[in-house]
Amino acid sequence: MDADIYALSNDSPEEHKHLKEELGFTFPFLSDASMDVIEKADMKGESSSVRGYSVFDENGELIASEENDFWGEEIEQTAEKIKQALE
Structure with a gap:
């Protein structure tokens, strides 16, 4: 899949650093x-x-979006949905 991946939230950079290292x-x-x-x-x-x-x-146009608290646990399904959006 030719895509750039980022985590984005309104948390502080310090909180992000901790979470990124922890996970x-x-x-x-x-x-x-x-x-x-x-x-x-x-x-x-x-x-x-x-x-x-x-x-x-x-x-920079939004082509797909889904709210899902379990996207990480459902990473295979999430990846498939993202692949479909990129086609």
């Missing part, structure tokens, strides 16, 4: 305190970001 993720974690990108990704809750995934095309 052993290798992709970048991005902090969006203003929630501008989170809103564009359709992942904005009432006061924080929600869990799920969003897919943007090469022009």
